[in-house]
Amino acid sequence: xPDLSNIQGNTxxxxxxxTEAHFLLLAIxxxxxxxxxxxxxxxxxxxxxxxxCKRPVTTLNFAISFxxxxxxGLSGECLGSFPAEFQEGMKHRARExxxxxxxxxxxxxxxxxxxxxxxxxMIYASTRPELDQQxxxxxxxxxxxxxxxxxxxxxxxxxxxxxxxxxxxFGFLDGISNPDIEGVPADEGPGRAQDIGNPDGKGRFRKIPxxxxxxxxxxxxxxxxxxxLPHLLAQDGxxxxxRKLQQDVIGFRRYLQNQAHAFARTLRNGMPYGVxxxxxxxxxxxxxxxxxxxxxxxxxxxxxxxDNNFAYAGDPAGARCPLGAHIRRANPRDALGFGGRTMxxxxxxxxxxxxxxxxxxxxxxxxxxxxxxxxxxxxxxxxQFEFVQRNWINLGDDFEQGNDTDSIAGSHDxxxxxxxxxxxxxxRPFICFDIPRFVDTRGGDYFFVPSLAGLRLLxxxxxxxx
Amino acid sequence: xxxxxRNQHGSGKAVxxxxxxxxxxxxxxxxxxxxxxxxxVKRTQTTxxxxxxxxxxxxxxxxxxxxxxLDDSQPAEQLNYDYLFxxxxxxxxxxxxxxxxxxxxxxxxxSVWFWSIGYPFARPVxxxxxxxxxxxxxxxxxxxxxxxxxxxxxRAGIELRNAVQSFxxxxxxLSPDRFALxxxxxxxxxxxxxxxxxPTT
Amino acid sequence: xxxxxGANYGFxxxxxxxxxxxxxxxxxxxxxxxxxxxxRGSPFSHxxxxxxxxxxxxxxxxYQGTPAKLDxxxxxxxxxxxxxxxxxxxxxxxxMAANIPGPMMAIWGNCIGFPGIKKHDRLSEYFERxxxxxxxxxxxxxxxxxxxxxxxxxxxxxxxxxxxxxQRKPRKPAVLKRGFMRMWRRLxxxxxxPGDL
Numbered sequence: 057x058p059d060l061s062n063i064q065g066n067t068x069x070x071x072x073x074x075t076e077a078h079f080l081l082l083a084i085x086x087x088x089x090x091x092x093x094x095x096x097x098x099x100x101x102x103x104x105x106x107x108x109c110k111r112p113v114t115t116l117n118f119a120i121s122f123x124x125x126x127x128x129g130l131s132g133e134c135l136g137s138f139p140a141e142f143q144e145g146m147k148h149r150a151r152e153x154x155x156x157x158x159x160x161x162x163x164x165x166x167x168x169x170x171x172x173x174x175x176x177x178m179i180y181a182s183t184r185p186e187l188d189q190q191x192x193x194x195x196x197x198x199x200x201x202x203x204x205x206x207x208x209x210x211x212x213x214x215x216x217x218x219x220x221x222x223x224x225x226f227g228f229l230d231g232i233s234n235p236d237i238e239g240v241p242a243d244e245g246p247g248r249a250q251d252i253g254n255p256d257g258k259g260r261f262r263k264i265p266x267x268x269x270x271x272x273x274x275x276x277x278x279x280x281x282x283x284x285l286p287h288l289l290a291q292d293g294x295x296x297x298x299r300k301l302q303q304d305v306i307g308f309r310r311y312l313q314n315q316a317h318a319f320a321r322t323l324r325n326g327m328p329y330g331v332x333x334x335x336x337x338x339x340x341x342x343x344x345x346x347x348x349x350x351x352x353x354x355x356x357x358x359x360x361x362x363d364n365n366f367a368y369a370g371d372p373a374g375a376r377c378p379l380g381a382h383i384r385r386a387n388p389r390d391a392l393g394f395g396g397r398t399m400x401x402x403x404x405x406x407x408x409x410x411x412x413x414x415x416x417x418x419x420x421x422x423x424x425x426x427x428x429x430x431x432x433x434x435x436x437x438x439x440q441f442e443f444v445q446r447n448w449i450n451l452g453d454d455f456e457q458g459n460d461t462d463s464i465a466g467s468h469d470x471x472x473x474x475x476x477x478x479x480x481x482x483x484r485p486f487i488c489f490d491i492p493r494f495v496d497t498r499g500g501d502y503f504f505v506p507s508l509a510g511l512r513l514l515x516x517x518x519x520x521x522x
Numbered sequence: 523x524x525x526x527x528r529n530q531h532g533s534g535k536a537v538x539x540x541x542x543x544x545x546x547x548x549x550x551x552x553x554x555x556x557x558x559x560x561x562x563v564k565r566t567q568t569t570x571x572x573x574x575x576x577x578x579x580x581x582x583x584x585x586x587x588x589x590x591x592l593d594d595s596q597p598a599e600q601l602n603y604d605y606l607f608x609x610x611x612x613x614x615x616x617x618x619x620x621x622x623x624x625x626x627x628x629x630x631x632x633s634v635w636f637w638s639i640g641y642p643f644a645r646p647v648x649x650x651x652x653x654x655x656x657x658x659x660x661x662x663x664x665x666x667x668x669x670x671x672x673x674x675x676x677r678a679g680i681e682l683r684n685a686v687q688s689f690x691x692x693x694x695x696l697s698p699d700r701f702a703l704x705x706x707x708x709x710x711x712x713x714x715x716x717x718x719x720x721p722t723t
Numbered sequence: 724x725x726x727x728x729g730a731n732y733g734f735x736x737x738x739x740x741x742x743x744x745x746x747x748x749x750x751x752x753x754x755x756x757x758x759x760x761x762x763r764g765s766p767f768s769h770x771x772x773x774x775x776x777x778x779x780x781x782x783x784x785x786y787q788g789t790p791a792k793l794d795x796x797x798x799x800x801x802x803x804x805x806x807x808x809x810x811x812x813x814x815x816x817x818x819m820a821a822n823i824p825g826p827m828m829a830i831w832g833n834c835i836g837f838p839g840i841k842k843h844d845r846l847s848e849y850f851e852r853x854x855x856x857x858x859x860x861x862x863x864x865x866x867x868x869x870x871x872x873x874x875x876x877x878x879x880x881x882x883x884x885x886x887x888x889x890q891r892k893p894r895k896p897a898v899l900k901r902g903f904m905r906m907w908r909r910l911x912x913x914x915x916x917p918g919d920l
Contacts, residue, residue, distance in 0.1 A: 279646030458717025592836035640787035662752035679875030698896035
């Protein structure tokens with residue numbers, strides 16, 4: 057059973073009811089000051105654990121990069137025990153991750169472009185005033201010797217037509233699907249995500265061992281992910297992938313409009329009543345309709361359901377959900393065969409949140425395209441994220457799609473995607489050509505999320521690897 | 523890297539992987555029988571092919587007195603062990619492929635490598651990866667005649683060409699309208715075989 | 724012994740390297756993928772029947788730690804694996820001697836007992852003496868030659884290009900048919916070279 061009082065929050069269960077967020081990006085200029093900051097957060101019991109008795113008004117979570125650990129003065133043995141990818145940092149892995157051309161680190165936003173972020177403070181709240189007040193309180197705590205890098209990063213659920221939604225900027229309902237983890241009480245309440253496990257080899261899904269996401273517990277294959285030293289620092293910690301992903305909403309909508317006519321020609325009987333061709337094409341690229349209903353269950357029109365308990369066995373050629381659709385790449389479920397044994401080590405917890413204002417269709421863009429998603433993923437080793445990014449998002453081989461990348465999230469310049477036809481309806485196959493890159497990286501890094509005990513150890517300056 | 527085939531357009535999808543492991547005489551004898559068995563009984567090979575990332579693999583037992591000696595000036599080897607040479611190619615770096623072996627084919631893997639000195643069993647996979655690091659030899663040169671093609675790419679190309687060839691044979695005499703219908707049918711039958719391929723920069 | 728699988732032969736050989744030549748040989752081997760000299764990635768790209776090949780200098784054997792014993796090699800060896808279309812070693816030796824005599828001399832000239840490439844029967848004998856039989860040889864496409872795989876890949880590319888053309892602008896069936904048959908005829912004359920794709 058994972059120790060939810062020691063593990064930080066927003067990992068095993070998301071902050072579904074906190075709709076506003078702010079990310080403070082800090083640099084440690086003196087090791088003492090860095091430790092003093094952590095100590096004051098610990099003393100104030102400010103850092104939110106994964107489980108609480110009373111729902112806090114705001115939440116605060118702490119993550120630290122490799123350079124941050126170094127700036128705190130950790131020893132060489134301790135630093136050297138962290139994974140290679142974490143030591144390098146995300147910027148140096150740009151080529152592996154497809155952060156090239158328009159997404160290369162030279163094009164990133166500040167402070168990511170020229171600075172190294174040491175500490176990431178993640179603040180969530182249910183209202184803007186509560187969020188602002190907590191930000192002020194935290195900023196007041198910052199000692200001289202810990203510098204806040206500018207600009208900080210606001211984020212929050214999109215307001216569309218006057219209502220707060222869980223949609224992201226391309227219009228798709230987001231945060232529907234996350235891993236179903238052993239030992240974690242299910243989220244309660246209406247409209248909560250339906251978590252999905254890994255295939256059990258018998259057509260259903262089983263829970264995923266918590267060690268895939270939290271250090272110190274067995275993961276898939278019955279093993280512990282490599283842990284940094286000392287043990288107290290590592291236990292109940294996790295690794296966080298933080299990526300600021302800018303979304304080209306105008307480009308996405310334009311592409312759909314440009315392709316609509318040609319795509320419509322493949323539909324022998326035309327579209328079902330009330331369904332726009334662009335929406336159908338967008339759904340084919342994503343694997344879900346914009347309301348979150350999966351194509352596998354609702355192949356002809358959206359179904360108003362986010363039922364997440366589906367498999368791909370009944371759709372081997374992708375007639376309903378294309379083999380290269382985004383959700384089928386991000387979580388292939390049973391699509392790769394072998395009872396799920398070749399996909400089970402590659403799951404990620406995702407806690408993304410939008411930034412920037414929603415752009416209504418046919419309105420001028422007053423923000424010059426500065427909107428997107430703060431992609432946040434948790435794993436117990438960065439090889440999990442990097443595998444998904446390199447082998448499933450930026451390559452299609454496992455899905456019989458050759459080098460074709462994810463049409464929505466992939467790194468490509470003139471990408472391609474095959475939308476298989478459907479013998480049942482007579483819809484002919486269609487290939488999307490010259491797909492521009494819709495999502496560009498604008499910043500981010502790899503972070504370590506210590507447990508609360510790990511935080512106390514970091515504050516203490518008593519870390520030794522003997 | 524010399525273990526990765528490439529061409530002027532970029533890095534290929536053929537990465538050579540060489541692991542040499544020592545065995546006792548008895549171990550080598552047992553492995554010889556096991557490999558003979560695996561050669562005759564195709565079930566493991568079928569599963570390995572379903573994994574779809576092995577274009578060519580050589581398993582070679584090199585007995586301690588069988589290192590080629592061509593000339594008296596070349597001293598005879600005096601070794602304590604026989605060796606199993608495992609010479610494979612993957613579509614990329616070996617980590618995820620070894621995990622797939624450990625998750626799907628651990629029984630044949632363990633049966634064959636159990637007899638190698640120091641082999642830690644396939645699961646958990648961490649010690650197996652350490653074992654491989656210790657016993658791996660990097661290639662000094664790797665070549666593929668189709669570096670931009672993975673196993674699936676090559677298969678899809680062959681199948682697609684066969685389908686097109688068949689189509690041309692049967693449909694070339696059809697009226698244009700019937701041809702167009704048959705073309706649609708052809709496209710549907712090969713729709714998941716037309717992805718782009720090639721070396722990556 | 725498992726050297727043959729379908730139409731493919733898997734050669735594995737260990738060639739003792741002349742004393743003192745390993746360092747130079749390794750530098751040479753590591754330069755063979757210089758795409759200025761060999762744009763298709765290797766001198767082997769000039770030998771049309773070879774699917775895949777590798778060259779590895781084996782100068783030490785792995786040590787497992789106590790109580791295992793340490794094995795020390797008295798000679799260095801050049802490990803050469805080569806998967807090609809054919810049913811005997813002669814096929815690949817003749818093809819290499821004919822197409823890449825220079826690189827062959829440069830590589831194997833560092834090895835003990837190499838007889839040169841002028842006399843093919845002595846060359847064959849030399850390779851056979853250094854050959855190790857495979858105990859197991861797995862091949863994904865045992866029936867496919869290099870040429871068939873390359874032509875399949877090219878067909879895949881051209882088919883995709885054809886679909887793009889037809890999709891951009893719908894064509895009348897007669898135009899579709901003419902265009903397809905033209906594409907196919909052109910494809911039949913295209914001969915992609917090994918290492919190109």
